[in-house]
Amino acid sequence: MNLETGLQALKEKKNACQTDSPARERITALFDEGTFVEVDAFAADAGVITGYGKIEGAVVYAFSQDVQAMGGAINGAHAEKIAKIYALAAKNGAPVAAIYDSNGAKISDGQKVMAAFTKILSSVTALSGVVPQIAVAAGSCVGSCAMLAAGADILIAAEDATIYLSSPDGETSGKDAAACGAADIVCEDAMSAVLKARELFSVLPLNNLSMAPVCDGDMAYTYDASADLAKTAKDLCDEGTFIELKAGYASSVTGIGSIGGVGVGVVAACGTLGVQSCDKIARFVRFCDCFNLPVATLVDTEGFCKKNPKKAAVADAAAVLAKTYASATTPLIALFGGKATGAAFAVFSSCDYKIAWPTATISALDPAAAVEFFWHDRLKGAEDTEATRKALEEEYASTEASAFVAAAASLVEEVIDPAATKASLIAALDMLASKRVVGLPKKHIN
Numbered sequence: 001m002n003l004e005t006g007l008q009a010l011k012e013k014k015n016a017c018q019t020d021s022p023a024r025e026r027i028t029a030l031f032d033e034g035t036f037v038e039v040d041a042f043a044a045d046a047g048v049i050t051g052y053g054k055i056e057g058a059v060v061y062a063f064s065q066d067v068q069a070m071g072g073a074i075n076g077a078h079a080e081k082i083a084k085i086y087a088l089a090a091k092n093g094a095p096v097a098a099i100y101d102s103n104g105a106k107i108s109d110g111q112k113v114m115a116a117f118t119k120i121l122s123s124v125t126a127l128s129g130v131v132p133q134i135a136v137a138a139g140s141c142v143g144s145c146a147m148l149a150a151g152a153d154i155l156i157a158a159e160d161a162t163i164y165l166s167s168p169d170g171e172t173s174g175k176d177a178a179a180c181g182a183a184d185i186v187c188e189d190a191m192s193a194v195l196k197a198r199e200l201f202s203v204l205p206l207n208n209l210s211m212a213p214v215c216d217g218d219m220a221y222t223y224d225a226s227a228d229l230a231k232t233a234k235d236l237c238d239e240g241t242f243i244e245l246k247a248g249y250a251s252s253v254t255g256i257g258s259i260g261g262v263g264v265g266v267v268a269a270c271g272t273l274g275v276q277s278c279d280k281i282a283r284f285v286r287f288c289d290c291f292n293l294p295v296a297t298l299v300d301t302e303g304f305c306k307k308n309p310k311k312a313a314v315a316d317a318a319a320v321l322a323k324t325y326a327s328a329t330t331p332l333i334a335l336f337g338g339k340a341t342g343a344a345f346a347v348f349s350s351c352d353y354k355i356a357w358p359t360a361t362i363s364a365l366d367p368a369a370a371v372e373f374f375w376h377d378r379l380k381g382a383e384d385t386e387a388t389r390k391a392l393e394e395e396y397a398s399t400e401a402s403a404f405v406a407a408a409a410s411l412v413e414e415v416i417d418p419a420a421t422k423a424s425l426i427a428a429l430d431m432l433a434s435k436r437v438v439g440l441p442k443k444h445i446n
Contacts (some may be wrong), residue, residue: 018038021068021069022067022139023049023067023101024049024064027049027063027064029191029195030053030055030060030062030099030194031054031060031062032053032057035053036052036053037052038050038051039051039052039081039088043077043081045069045070046069046075046077046078047066047069047073048081050063050064051063052085055201056201058201058206059206060094060095060097060201061086061088061089061095062096062097063081063082064138065100065102065145066101070106074102074113074145075109075116076115078106078116079117082119083122086127089127090126093209095132095133095134095204096132096134097135098148098149099136099194100135100137100145101138102141102142102145104143104145105117117144121144124148128153130207131208133152133153134152134153134154134155135148135149135150135155136194137149137155137156137161137163137177138158138193139158141161142162142163143165147165153287154200154287155177155185156183156197157174157177157178157185157186157193158186159173159188159189160173161173161190163183178246178248179248180249181280183246184245184246185243200256203241203243203256203258203263204293205291205292208290208291212262212263212264212291212292212294214262215238215258215263217262217426218239220238221236221423222419223418229300229337230268232298232421233253233267233296233298234253234257234266236266236298237257237259238258238259242255243255243257245284246284250274250277250279251270251274251277252267252269252271252277252281254268254280254281259296259425259429260425260429262426262429263294264296264429265284265285265288265294265296266296267281267284267285267297267298269281269297269300269344271301272302272303273305274304275305275313278314281321282317282324285324286324286328288328288330289324289328289329289330292330294330294331294429294432295332295333296335296425297333297334297335298337299334299335299348300338300339300340301338301344302344303341303342303343303366318347322346322347324445325347325348325351327444329437329439331432332350332353333351333353333355333425333428333429333432335354335355335356335357336354336355336356336360336412337357338359339366340360340362341363341364341365341367342363342366345364352432353431355413355416355421355428356412356415356416358402358415359403360402361397361401361402361403362403362405362411363400367396367397368393371393375392375396378392
């Protein structure tokens with residue numbers, strides 16, 4: 001075969017393999033225009049498109065299951081293509097995007113299907129904590145694919161996606177996945193989900209050896225005394241940079257943004273911290289810690305949930321949260337903007353640098369309990385017991401439990417004007433940029 005004949009054959013085979021499909025449209029849209037390179041293009045009967053490209057100039061690997069090719073059925077060839085992408089990502093320290101849309105395994109392959117899933121699972125697990133992995137549930141994400149997608153660092157789901165592990169009965173939509181905390185972001189449709197993944201990759205480090213990305217930032221911040229800390233967390237980020245994860249799930253807020261141009265994980269620990277809030281924050285902080293993203297935590301919590309009948313479950317979740325903060329090696333900054341009493345303060349006290357507003361309440365006991373315990377004699381003989389109790393609680397909060405008393409005890413490093421919050425955070429991030437931690441030899445916390 002001469003060169004001319006070979007080139008003609010190449011063109012014909014490429015045209016035959018690269019047919020239009022939603023899967024191809026999605027993986028192409030993920031990357032900067034014209035940068036997608038398909039890998040194993042001639043293995044077109046495997047039900048998945050694999051390749052790499054650039055997002056904002058950085059290399060990212062990806063696969064997109066093709067439900068129009070054999071229903072996107074997972075078999076040996078399907079697994080081999082995906083495993084090769086993970087192997088390339090491992091060699092080059094580059095992120096991976098997984099776009100799921102498959103009707104499930106090719107059952108006729110029998111036990112070979114289990115081997116195929118095992119190969120994919122091993123590839124995904126090997127890179128966990130090494131490079132960011134974002135999964136997109138674009139359509140049908142069922143069986144073991146649902147488990148693989150949920151195991152990614154971030155799961156983005158289309159509203160009409162179908163996500164379940166073992167049974168289609170019950171709540172299986174993308175919205176349902178978000179409601180139970182499985183999906184981090186829900187988008188209107190599959191293409192919107194892919195574009196959201198692209199946006200996230202542009203603000204994440206490439207791997208666990210890279211530092212937090214730096215972009216053009218700003219100092220703009222206007223303190224709003226009427227805003228809760230959840231809104232304040234978003235307002236502190238540079239305009240248009242905050243991307244919330246698991247929005248609406250639990251009372252706490254988690255998200256990624258930039259503050260003064262530095263990529264940061266942002267947490268607002270608000271309200272009462274229950275099992276869901278603790279789990280949400282802990283998993284997010286572990287993710288940030290994997291990829292050297294500093295974490296700024298804004299605290300205004302009354303403590304841990306007392307209404308959960310399973311008291312031990314709350315204690316267990318609180319312990320995991322406390323150990324997550326205590327063991328993190330990425331820079332941690334805490335801003336106490338409201339209440340932080342007892343065990344709730346202890347959890348966040350392991351942050352590297354702690355800042356408080358003058359209105360913060362920091363105490364071993366909640367003011368209500370402290371008044372009952374320490375100042376009960378001042379309630380005796382009061383004409384209006386409840387009014388007196390409230391006045392005493394306010395007095396305790398502004399004196400014994402004030403931010404100034406906490407600062408005098410070195411529980412916080414700074415007490416600041418709320419209007420200077422962003423400037424203080426930027427200074428602290430700059431100061432902690434070279435943080436180094438040497439701990440006892442171990443694999444990980446348990």
